[in-house]
Amino acid sequence: MITVENLTKRYGDHTAVDDVSFACTPGQVTGFLGPNGAGKSTTMRIIAGLTPATSGSATVGGRAYREIPNPATQVGVLLDASAQHAGRTGAEILRLTAMTLGVNRSRVDDMLEMVSLTPEEANRRVRNYSLGMRQRLGIANALLGDPHILILDEPANGLDPAGIHWMRTLLRDYANRGGTVLLSSHLLHEIEIIADDILVIGHGRIVAQGTKSDLLAAQGTRVRSLDDAALAAALAGAGIRTLPATDGGFTTEAAPEEVGRVAATAGIALMELRPGDGAQLEEMFLELTQQTQREQPVLQGVPS
Numbered sequence: 001m002i003t004v005e006n007l008t009k010r011y012g013d014h015t016a017v018d019d020v021s022f023a024c025t026p027g028q029v030t031g032f033l034g035p036n037g038a039g040k041s042t043t044m045r046i047i048a049g050l051t052p053a054t055s056g057s058a059t060v061g062g063r064a065y066r067e068i069p070n071p072a073t074q075v076g077v078l079l080d081a082s083a084q085h086a087g088r089t090g091a092e093i094l095r096l097t098a099m100t101l102g103v104n105r106s107r108v109d110d111m112l113e114m115v116s117l118t119p120e121e122a123n124r125r126v127r128n129y130s131l132g133m134r135q136r137l138g139i140a141n142a143l144l145g146d147p148h149i150l151i152l153d154e155p156a157n158g159l160d161p162a163g164i165h166w167m168r169t170l171l172r173d174y175a176n177r178g179g180t181v182l183l184s185s186h187l188l189h190e191i192e193i194i195a196d197d198i199l200v201i202g203h204g205r206i207v208a209q210g211t212k213s214d215l216l217a218a219q220g221t222r223v224r225s226l227d228d229a230a231l232a233a234a235l236a237g238a239g240i241r242t243l244p245a246t247d248g249g250f251t252t253e254a255a256p257e258e259v260g261r262v263a264a265t266a267g268i269a270l271m272e273l274r275p276g277d278g279a280q281l282e283e284m285f286l287e288l289t290q291q292t293q294r295e296q297p298v299l300q301g302v303p304s
């Protein structure tokens, strides 16, 4: 179990994590979704005892990470797959971790097999690894101490679609055996494939959380009309908020009947009116991502 309560982290006057609370439960893979700079890594670093919180608390299995004896046997952490010693081979890195943790060396071969790194790959130096291979090695390293909790920051980064499905199976089996998994991503489709529970973070705040099926369940309404601007205005007049959709029209939180009634009253012809099918999560995430991109400084004078 991972429990985060009212966690806040400030860097000067910038609030990277803003009063965040959530729990990750055994048997579930919890996806931590947010655009770049949303506060995912900072939250995970605090949970893993690497960054002090400004206020609030984070516990793993009921204790602060720093208070856990031989923590890697309780909590497997992968925060940066590129942080491994580039001059060592994958197998050497795992053997060193095994020695440090006091686990049997035979587990190194088991973990290499589990993450599908061949003996030839395991004996290659890490500087020659692809990002996907580094992620696999990082996961093997995190699993070496046989922890019951895993914290993985962007583990699917660099994996191809087959690799993402492989990771899904690995984490699903781990969770089915009672493990707790928290993994982050800035890509909605990765989280959709891998996670059971979803936390969405934007600007340091949790903006949505729940089970994947709840968040992706049909909610709200997808609507397109012959005059979307007039329909949006009519809906706004009825107190119904709208979010523009990527492929035209928009999504609203109201039920289809309600939207249909407003459109009929306003005399607007509809071309599409259907339950949202999780579109709201997608739209909300898109909006968060667009806001983040708008806030990034525009590079000027870059030669084309």
Ligand SMILES: Nc1ncnc2c1ncn2[C@@H]1O[C@H](COP(=O)(O)OP(=O)(O)OP(=O)(O)O)[C@@H](O)[C@H]1O
Binding pocket: 011, 014, 015, 016, 034, 035, 036, 037, 038, 039, 040, 041, 042, 043, 186
């Ligand atoms: N050591 C630091 N000093 C100052 N600001 C920091 C520091 N670490 C992170 N931040 C800021 O905190 C915010 C959250 O960053 P964080 O790395 O947690 O985001 P993230 O969601 O993991 O993003 P990404 O997907 O890009 O990794 C960002 O605005 C970042 O610039």
